[in-house]
Every structure is written in structure tokens, then in C-alpha cells.
Amino acid sequence: MAAEPWQRYEIPGPIKAAVIKNPEMVSILLKKAKKPVLIVGHEAAEIDLGGKTPIDHIIRIARATNIPVVTTAHTMAEFLKRDFKPAASMTSMDIGNRLTDPEWSVSGEDAPHDLALILGMTYYVGFVIEAGLKSFAFNHLKTVSLDRYYQPHCNWSFPNLSIEEWDRYLTIIAQEIEKK
Amino acid sequence: MKKVRFKVDELESDIFKIAGLEATVGEFYEEWEEAIGPTPMPDISTFREWDRILLNRYKPFYLPFCDLCCLCTMGKCDLSKGKRGACGLDMAAQQSRIVLLACAIGAATHAGHGRHMVKELVSKLGKDHPLDIGSSVLIEAPHSRLITGIKPKTLGDLEDILDYAETEISQLLSCCHTGQEGDNLDFESKAFHAGMIDHLALEVSDLAQISALNFPKADPEAPLVDIGIGSIDTSKPVILVIGHNVPPAAAIFDYMEDSGLEDNIELTGICCTALDLTRYTKKAKIAGPLSHQLRFVRSGIADVIVVDEQCIRTDILEEAKKVNAPLISTNYKNFQGLPNRTDDPTDEIVRDLVGGRSPGVVILDSDKAGEVATRVAMGVFPKRKKSGIIPEESEIIEYAKKCTKCLSCQRVCPNYVPLPEAMEAAAKGNLQPLSDLYESCIGCGRCEAEGVCPNDLKLHTIIIGASKSKMKDEKFKIRSGRGAIQDSEIRAVGASIVMGEIPGVIGIVGCSNYPGSWKDNAFIIEEFLKRRFIVTTSGCAAMNLGMYKNEEGLSLYEAYPGVFDGGSLVNCGSCVSNAHISGAAIKIASIFARRKLNSNYEEIADYIYNRVGAVGISWGAMSQKAAAIASGFWRLGIPVIVGPHGSKYRRALLGRKDKDEDWYSIDARTGKSVYTGPAPEHLFIAVETKEEAMTLIPKLSMRPNDTTKGRSIKINHYIDLHKRFYGIVPDDIPLFVRTTADIPITMKDEILKILKEKDWKESEVPTPDPTLLSRLVRKKEG
Structure with missing residues (x-):
């Protein structure tokens, strides 16, 4: 599918996310980032990728890189079930708000975060939060949507993908990172 | 009481200049023993400092819909990434302007409704018709007294209050114009002002209708009435009323009763007119909330449709035509392009509507509309034969075979419900997945919009067609709106609330713009009823709470009492009855704590913020009215949670619990600055899941003034729900434990271990007399 908002009427404005056509690109962005953070919402626990969920990919990525994971909504429980403790749990509004603060980081050290990889929020909630980051965190933060659907307010986003393509994208990213 | 504005202008100029203020107001206050407070009839600037105190603690986080401003002809302007528009406005100010605009529209809508209704009731009953909302309610108008200084006694007095409200709303709307305000926090303060005025207008409206139409008067045992499409007897002519202004609907019932037809016709409604109609007569039935509008009209059950104002589908005439149901508009806010037949002979109007010569009419006289609606229903009933446009099962299967699974319908759906998958199953004869969408479909009809489906499939109607048995089974009980909370109820529970017990x-x-099933509302609330919270409700949310049965087959209204007490479910009524919910918080400060009420807004709000553990939740908030209602709670210091669609209000008001410096209050006993912790943590927040909302409710119920016993109870609920849904004790518990006495006894060892790990220290002043207003300090330091 073309890179257009998944929900048809969520029109962003003149600046739209660059489309990630090659998932290896995410590992390059991660490599360049000084202080990345992974943000994972509840939909990441609700989508079946053939016996696993996007959370399983995230855990692989996080374990390979030590990037802090921030869960939103009640997603924390799903990570704990997999014996992985996220760095923090907060509402999606809270993490969005804090990422606009150039003096904040999850650990409290080396603020601010310069790259946020986001997936699993309710589509339209992610849309407006990423719009907030675009306007109020642009001086220090780049955003990458790893969602199944194109999120135009990020700096980079996957295009709209089938479940199978999404699984493949996330698998490739995890493999690339584990190689390094 | 006739020239309130004139007198108030004098007060505003006199109050800070001369002593003996009461002498100058003369007869205006002769009926109210309490001396006038510092802020009668406040204007936009009056509470700016109070608002700033709140906004400094709960800073806005803006969530733009898009990067552009499209409001004036210099634009469009791109405001992203720090840019300013042609007028000079930046993104923060633009988003806050949108918030103000929403709140001002909401307040204007409620005030306009109030004006419309009061005018009609005054014309019928006279200005001197007394207000009576219950003999046990001595503080009958907490908002009016608190904000305006007026203690209204008659319908005519309400007109004076509306004069003030309309002036303020006009000023607020003017601030949205290009080239006015430029600071986002000042826009926010103005939005708070709009919210405060909104609650005033709500109060006026409900006082008027309770008094004039003899609604239940603060009655905890208001009758249980029928709700649900299945409760309607379709063997009779059916009149459907939609909207919020109940006098025309009441006039329909009056005519039915006067004609001996009240048992021959079903009178039902959608949205708040329906709720208020059941306050007028328990023979009326509620078809459902706003989200049921399209499905009910298309079912063809209604033989005539009568609309008044607010939350009416603006394509209602087209929908009514599809099922050959005549439409009667009773309100100039909603002409629908129809001819105004108010002055025509009744027989002619009835003849034209029954004979199909006209699809609808405007009748701006409630009594005439009542007669016409009744006679038209009787006249068209034998001809229409309840013809609807809901397809049969075999038709649905054929339609489903045409689905190309292009995903267009799903991509325009606000809840992106999986319609294509459901259609695929339906094509194979399995309608269950379509039926499963029934409760999470908000009934907007966007899936049927021109050009969405390449095969022009009417998908909303198809969902309804697959759900016919569910519609037939929709038979529930809801408690009719009781109105205000009695003073004696406030006295009985005031201490327990303020102490936190x-x-x-x-x-x-x-509203009913839910992210998932409407039953999530009941799922959330039943948990807190079991935990002995007091639950108050109103509007579409109140309806949806009724449209659910527990394990015993009872609706929540049947299972829980309607008294204002722990473990009770209190349906105050329609949207305008929200004033009684905020009014109850005001009355706790006034009746229980004996804080002065008269024109004393800041002190009362400060009391509520620091002591009354109230939380608003609007899981399906949709409208500008909902924004205004929320804003009225914010200014009183009451936090509000909205469902995920509420993120589209475009800003949250968020505390930063990680910043200790944000959470200092003043101890009114000593004047010292004391750390009181992030209680409540947020003032306005959208959350994504019901589990998240349920965990947040007890957390946002915490207040600085909680006793150790009260705080312990709240922490217990917070931890228990957090463990259930998140699988772990929340990591911010040390912020809410002020002293070891705050720790729930059953969790002592577990919590003490966490506190030790986090290097927690006991608060120096665990239970201060907290205030945010330095003028309330009784003894200054030094």
C-alpha cells in the first residue's frame, strides 16, 4: 500500500514521515542514535503474528541493544509474563509529554532522548502524540514508527503493511541488531 | 433582582474600594444571610491567577490534529516545528485556542438551551414561578451562589443568571478571533472560564426543568424505567424524540394523556431528551444513547420523529425519508430546511404529514408540536407498517459476497472495526463476526459515506441487520434522573469523603463515542461500586451503564441504590444535570466544611482540590459540550479522565510526578511550604484502555488532605488494581506514602521493602492543612 495515513482522514499537513522501505534502515538509525528509547503500547500485545506478538520482537531488540523500553497502557504485564522488565510504565500522554522535555530521560541520565521508536498505541492516539512530538520536541528528538500502519507525523514510518509483512519487517530489524 | 448586571457592575468597582458593601446591594441580597464574597460575577480576568496556579502544576501537552491553522484567509499556515502563522500565533497558542473554542461552543450550547427553555417556561408559567428542586435541598443552586452571588428563587431569577453567562460567553468567543490572545496559558485560563460558565448554565437549565416540569426532586429512589430498543412495543404507533430540550416531548405526552392515548402509543427517545422525558413520565422509554440514533431510525420502528436541539444527526431528514417517517423540528437551532408551519392550522399540518405531501415541518410551539406528533403517529402507523431498511440475513450474505476487502470501510471507521473480515465470514453464511461489531460501532455511518465502498454497500445497516436478535434483546432498567444531591446526604458522607474513608x-x-464496547463503561464502574466508591452519572454514559446486566441478570441500577453514598449509583439525569455532580463537590465544601459559598469561587475550588477525592471520567467523550463540562471540573480542581478518542481534544493537562518541586502546597496553619506529593497527579488525561482508566481512578482520587486511614484505603485500591492489570506493584508508590501509617496493613511488608529500596523518607508534615492560596494562611511564618 502507498504511504498514506491508515485512517483515511488523519491528514498531517505539509511534512510527512519518510517511508521505511528497507527495515535494515532502522538498525542504522539505532546505531547512529546516542540515546534511543522504545515505546510500546497495548496493541503490540493484542496482535497475533503467527504464534507470537510484536512484543516478542521488541524484547529481542531491547535485549540486543539495552535500549530502555517504556510501556504504555497496561502493556507492562505482557512483558513481565515474558520475564522482561521494562524500564518504565506510564500513560502514552505521559511519555509523549516527557519526551518534549530536553532535560528528561528514562534513566534520569544523559538527557534528552534523541530517538524514539514507537509502536502499539491506538492509531489515532499515536497520531496526535507524534504530532505533539513533531512540534514540541523537534529540536532534540527524531521519531520512528514501527507500527503496522503509516504514521505521518513521525520522522520515519513503516508504510501500511500486511500482518505478514509487518512480522517480516520486525524480524529483519531484530536479526540485524542481533548481528551487531 | 431585575437589574442584576447594573448592580454587579457597581459591586465590581466597589468591592475593593469601600467598606459596608452589603449596604450597597440592598434588596438584591436580602434573602441570603451570607455576606457577599470576594468575586461576584467574575469576568475573564478574575481567576487568572488561580488558573495559573493549576496550569503551572498541570502543564498543557498539546496534541495537534495537523500542522496547519485554517481559520482565516491569510492561511493556511504551517505551525509545525516552531513556526508561527501569518497572524503571529504559534502551535501551542493555536491548540489552546481550539480548546477554548470547543469549551466556548459547549458553554454557548448549554446556555442557549437554558435560555430557550427558561423563555418557554416563563411564557407558560410566569417569571414568578418558584424554583423547587426538593424540600431537602436548601442549597438549591450552588453554582449560581458561588459564581454570581445570586440565590435564585424563581424562573425569572434564572434569566438574570443567563444574562451574565451570555455576556461571558460572548467575550470568550471574541478571544478566539484572529489578532486577539497570543499566549497559550491565557487561552487555557479562558477555557477554564468557559467551563465554569458552562456549569452555571447547566444548573440554570436543570433547575428550570425540575421546577417547572415536576421532575424527581433529589429523590434517591427515582423510578426505574425501561431502556433499550427491545423494550419498545412495536405493535403500537411509536413517536421518537431526539435531542436535549424536553418541553416539546413533554407536550407530546400531555396531549397523549389528555386524549386518553397514553397507553395506545409508545413514546420513546434518544439522547438526553429521552432521559429527561423519563423524569417527566415513567411511561416513556429510552431507546438508547446518541450512538443508537441511526440504527433506531433505520429500523423503521418510529412512525414520527421529533427533534429539538443538540446531538441530532444533521442528516436526520434524509434518514427519516428513507423509512417514510415524518420529521417535526421543534427548535430554531435545527430547521433542517423544512417549512415553518408554526402558525398554520393543526389539521392542515397533520393532513400534509400523514398524506406524505411534506416530509417534515418546523413547529416552534411545543403544545402544537405535541398534538401534531401524536395525531401524525396515529395517522401514519397503519400505512407505514414499520417499514425499515434493515436487511434480512439472506440479503446480508448476498451483499457480503460483493465485498472486495479493499479495507476502505475499516480505514474510515473511527474505531477501525474489522468490517472486511466480518464481511468475509458473512459471505460464507456466518453473521456472528458482523454481529460482534454491534456494541463497538458508534453509529456514525462513515463507512457508508459516498465513495467509501466501491460497491456502495450500506455497511452500518448490514451490521445492524446481523444484530437483529441483539436489538430485540435490548431490554434493561435505568433509574430516572434524580436531580440534585440532598443536603442531608452531603452531611452524612462529607466527613468520610474528606477524610478519604x-x-x-x-x-x-x-457521550457514547466509545473506543470499544459500550459495556466497558459498566465494566469499569461495577468494579468501583464493589469497592464502595460513590458513583454519579448523567447523559449517554448513564444510559450505557443501564444497558448491561450483571451475573444476576440485573442492570447496575437494579443492583445498586441511588443514594449519594459509598457503593451507590447516582443517576442525576441528562447532560444539564452534570451541574449536580460538580454541585455536590461545592456543597461538601459549603455544607460539611462550612466554607463560605457566596461569590467565593477560589476558596471553594481550593478546598475541593485539596480535600474532595472526586474524579470525572468520560469514556466516550465526543462533543464540545463534553469539553466544556470537563473544563468546569478542571477549574474546581477535579481531574478528568477521557477515553482514547478524547486525545482529539488536542491537549492534556499533565502533572510531572518526577519533579518534586511541582508538588509543594502551603500549610494554612503555619504558612510554610510543604511537600504534598502528586495528588492528584493529572488534571486532564486521555488513556487508551479500560484497565488503564481503572488503575488511574483510585490514584487520581488521592488528595493532600487525606487522613492516614483514607490514604491507606486509596493506596490499597491503587495497588490492587495495578497488580491485577499490570502484574506488579506500581513504582510510584513511595510518592503517595507520606508516613508508614499510610501503608495498607495487609501490604505492610511488601511496601516497606519497596520504600527501603527507594530510599523513601517520611514526610515532615504528612497531614498539613493544605492550600494553594496564600490568602488563606491563618498564621504567617515569622
Whole structure:
């Protein structure tokens, strides 16, 4: 599918996310980032990728890189079930708000975060939060949507993908990172 | 009481200049023993400092819909990434301007409704018709007294209050114009002002209708009435009323009763007119909330449709035509392009509507509309034969075979429900997946919009067609709106609320724009009823709470009492009855704590913020009215949670619990600055899941003034729900434990271990007399 908002009427404005056509690109962005953070919402626990969920990919990525994971909504429980403790749990509004603060980081050290990889929020909630980051965190933060659907307010986003393509994208990213 | 504005202008100029103020107001206050407070008839600037105190603690986080401003002809302007528009406005100010605009529209809508209704009731009953909302309610108008200084006694007095409200709303709307305000926090303060005025207008409206139409008067045992499409007897002519202004609907019932037809016709409604109609007569039935509008009209059950104002589908005439149901508009806010037949002979109007010569009419006289609606229903009933446009099962299967699974319908759906998958199953004869969408479809009809489906499939109607048995089974009981909370109820529970022993007061209100099933509302609330919170409700949320049965087959209204007490479910009524929910918080300060009420807004709000563990939740908030209602709670210091669609209000008001410096209050006993912790943590927040909302409710019920016993109870609920849904004790518990006495006894060892790990230290002043207003300090330091 073309890179257009998944929900048809969520029109962003003149600046739209660059489309990630090659998932290896995410590992390059991660490599360049000084202080990345992974943000994972509840939909990441609700989508079946053939016996696993996007959370399983995230855990692989996080374990390979030590990037802090921030869960939103009640997603924390799903990570704990997999014996992985996220760095923090907060509402999606809270993490969005804090990422606009150039003096904040999850650990409290080396603020601010310069790259946020986001997936699993309710589509339209992610849309407006990423719009907030675009306007109020642009001086220090780049955003990458790893969602199944194109999120135009990020700096980079996957295009709209089938479940199978999404699984493949996330698998490739995890493999690339584990190689390094 | 006739020239209130004139007198108030004098007060505003006199109050800070001369002594003996009461002498100058003369007869205006002769009926109210309490001396006038510092802020009668406040204007936009009056509470700016109070608002700033709140906004400094709960800073806005803006969530733009898009990067552009499209409001004036210099634009469009791109405001992203720090840019300013042609007028000079930046993104923060533009988003806050949108918030103000929403709140001002909401307040204008409620005030306009109030004006419309009061005018009609005054014309019928006279200005001197007394207000009576219950003999046990001595503080009958907490908002009016608190904001305007007026203690209204008659319908005519309400007109004076509306004069003030309309002036303020006009000023607020003017601030949205290009080239006015430029600071986002000042826009926010103005939005708070709009919210305060909104609650005033709500109060006026409900006082008027309770008094004039003899609604239940603060009655905890208001009757249980029928709700649900299945409760309607379709063997009779059916009149459907939609909207919020109940006098025309009441006039329909009056005519039916006067004609001996009240048992021959079904009178039902959608949205708040329906709720208020059941306050007028328990023979009326509620078809459902706003989200049921399209499905009910298309079912063809209604033989005539009568609309008044607000929350009416603006394509209602087209929908009514599809099922050959005549439409009667009773309100100039909603002409629908129809001819105004108010002055025509009744027989002619009835003849034209029954004979199909006209699809609808405007009748701006409630009594005439009542007669016409009744006679038209009787006249068209034998001809229409309840013809609807809901397809049969075999037709649905054929339609489903045409689905190309292009995903267009799903991509325009606000809830992106999986219609294509359901259609695929339907094509194979399995309608269950379509039927499963029934409760999470908000009934907007966007899936049927021109050009969405390449095969022009009417998908909303198809969902309804697959759900016919569900519609037939929609038979529930809801408690009719009781109106205000009695003074004696406030006295009985005031101490328990303020001390924190009743863990919280929840107001679940608002629209039916849910992110999932409407039953999630009941799922959330039943948990807190079991936990002995006081639950108040109104509007579409109140309806949806009724449209659910527990394990015993009872609706929540049958299972829980309607008294204002722990473990009770209190349906105050329609949207305008929200004033009684915020009014209850005001009355706790006034009746229980004996804080002065007269024109004393800041002190009362400060009291509520620091002591009354109230939380608003609107899981399906949709409208500008809902924004205004929320804003009225914010200014009183009451936090509000909205469902995920509420993120589209475009800003949250968020505390930063990680910043200790944000959470200092003043101890009114000593004047010292004391750390009181992030209680409540947020003032306005959208959350994504019901589990998240349920965990947040007890957390936002915490207040600085909680006793150790009260705080312990609230922490217990917070931890228990967090463990259930998140699988772990929340990591911010040390912020809410002020002293070891705050720790729930059953969790002592577990919590003490966490506190030790986090290097927690006991608060120096665990239970201060907290205030945010330095003028309330009784003894200054030094």
C-alpha cells in the first residue's frame, strides 16, 4: 500500500514521515542514535503474528541493544509474563509529554532522548502524540514508527503493511541488531 | 433582582474600594444571610491567577490534529516545528485556542438551551414561578451562589443568571478571533472560564426543568424505567424524540394523556431528551444513547420523529425519508430546511404529514408540536407498517459476497472495526463476526459515506441487520434522573469523603463515542461500586451503564441504590444535570466544611482540590459540550479522565510526578511550604484502555488532605488494581506514602521493602492543612 495515513482522514499537513522501505534502515538509525528509547503500547500485545506478538520482537531488540523500553497502557504485564522488565510504565500522554522535555530521560541520565521508536498505541492516539512530538520536541528528538500502519507525523514510518509483512519487517530489524 | 448586571457592575468597582458593601446591594441580597464574597460575577480576568496556579502544576501537552491553522484567509499556515502563522500565533497558542473554542461552543450550547427553555417556561408559567428542586435541598443552586452571588428563587431569577453567562460567553468567543490572545496559558485560563460558565448554565437549565416540569426532586429512589430498543412495543404507533430540550416531548405526552392515548402509543427517545422525558413520565422509554440514533431510525420502528436541539444527526431528514417517517423540528437551532408551519392550522399540518405531501415541518410551539406528533403517529402507523431498511440475513450474505476487502470501510471507521473480515465470514453464511461489531460501532455511518465502498454497500445497516436478535434483546432498567444531591446526604458522607474513608466520588458522564464496547463503561464502574466508591452519572454514559446486566441478570441500577453514598449509583439525569455532580463537590465544601459559598469561587475550588477525592471520567467523550463540562471540573480542581478518542481534544493537562518541586502546597496553619506529593497527579488525561482508566481512578482520587486511614484505603485500591492489570506493584508508590501509617496493613511488608529500596523518607508534615492560596494562611511564618 502507498504511504498514506491508515485512517483515511488523519491528514498531517505539509511534512510527512519518510517511508521505511528497507527495515535494515532502522538498525542504522539505532546505531547512529546516542540515546534511543522504545515505546510500546497495548496493541503490540493484542496482535497475533503467527504464534507470537510484536512484543516478542521488541524484547529481542531491547535485549540486543539495552535500549530502555517504556510501556504504555497496561502493556507492562505482557512483558513481565515474558520475564522482561521494562524500564518504565506510564500513560502514552505521559511519555509523549516527557519526551518534549530536553532535560528528561528514562534513566534520569544523559538527557534528552534523541530517538524514539514507537509502536502499539491506538492509531489515532499515536497520531496526535507524534504530532505533539513533531512540534514540541523537534529540536532534540527524531521519531520512528514501527507500527503496522503509516504514521505521518513521525520522522520515519513503516508504510501500511500486511500482518505478514509487518512480522517480516520486525524480524529483519531484530536479526540485524542481533548481528551487531 | 431585575437589574442584576447594573448592580454587579457597581459591586465590581466597589468591592475593593469601600467598606459596608452589603449596604450597597440592598434588596438584591436580602434573602441570603451570607455576606457577599470576594468575586461576584467574575469576568475573564478574575481567576487568572488561580488558573495559573493549576496550569503551572498541570502543564498543557498539546496534541495537534495537523500542522496547519485554517481559520482565516491569510492561511493556511504551517505551525509545525516552531513556526508561527501569518497572524503571529504559534502551535501551542493555536491548540489552546481550539480548546477554548470547543469549551466556548459547549458553554454557548448549554446556555442557549437554558435560555430557550427558561423563555418557554416563563411564557407558560410566569417569571414568578418558584424554583423547587426538593424540600431537602436548601442549597438549591450552588453554582449560581458561588459564581454570581445570586440565590435564585424563581424562573425569572434564572434569566438574570443567563444574562451574565451570555455576556461571558460572548467575550470568550471574541478571544478566539484572529489578532486577539497570543499566549497559550491565557487561552487555557479562558477555557477554564468557559467551563465554569458552562456549569452555571447547566444548573440554570436543570433547575428550570425540575421546577417547572415536576421532575424527581433529589429523590434517591427515582423510578426505574425501561431502556433499550427491545423494550419498545412495536405493535403500537411509536413517536421518537431526539435531542436535549424536553418541553416539546413533554407536550407530546400531555396531549397523549389528555386524549386518553397514553397507553395506545409508545413514546420513546434518544439522547438526553429521552432521559429527561423519563423524569417527566415513567411511561416513556429510552431507546438508547446518541450512538443508537441511526440504527433506531433505520429500523423503521418510529412512525414520527421529533427533534429539538443538540446531538441530532444533521442528516436526520434524509434518514427519516428513507423509512417514510415524518420529521417535526421543534427548535430554531435545527430547521433542517423544512417549512415553518408554526402558525398554520393543526389539521392542515397533520393532513400534509400523514398524506406524505411534506416530509417534515418546523413547529416552534411545543403544545402544537405535541398534538401534531401524536395525531401524525396515529395517522401514519397503519400505512407505514414499520417499514425499515434493515436487511434480512439472506440479503446480508448476498451483499457480503460483493465485498472486495479493499479495507476502505475499516480505514474510515473511527474505531477501525474489522468490517472486511466480518464481511468475509458473512459471505460464507456466518453473521456472528458482523454481529460482534454491534456494541463497538458508534453509529456514525462513515463507512457508508459516498465513495467509501466501491460497491456502495450500506455497511452500518448490514451490521445492524446481523444484530437483529441483539436489538430485540435490548431490554434493561435505568433509574430516572434524580436531580440534585440532598443536603442531608452531603452531611452524612462529607466527613468520610474528606477524610478519604469513602475512597472517591466518580462522575462518569458524557457521550457514547466509545473506543470499544459500550459495556466497558459498566465494566469499569461495577468494579468501583464493589469497592464502595460513590458513583454519579448523567447523559449517554448513564444510559450505557443501564444497558448491561450483571451475573444476576440485573442492570447496575437494579443492583445498586441511588443514594449519594459509598457503593451507590447516582443517576442525576441528562447532560444539564452534570451541574449536580460538580454541585455536590461545592456543597461538601459549603455544607460539611462550612466554607463560605457566596461569590467565593477560589476558596471553594481550593478546598475541593485539596480535600474532595472526586474524579470525572468520560469514556466516550465526543462533543464540545463534553469539553466544556470537563473544563468546569478542571477549574474546581477535579481531574478528568477521557477515553482514547478524547486525545482529539488536542491537549492534556499533565502533572510531572518526577519533579518534586511541582508538588509543594502551603500549610494554612503555619504558612510554610510543604511537600504534598502528586495528588492528584493529572488534571486532564486521555488513556487508551479500560484497565488503564481503572488503575488511574483510585490514584487520581488521592488528595493532600487525606487522613492516614483514607490514604491507606486509596493506596490499597491503587495497588490492587495495578497488580491485577499490570502484574506488579506500581513504582510510584513511595510518592503517595507520606508516613508508614499510610501503608495498607495487609501490604505492610511488601511496601516497606519497596520504600527501603527507594530510599523513601517520611514526610515532615504528612497531614498539613493544605492550600494553594496564600490568602488563606491563618498564621504567617515569622
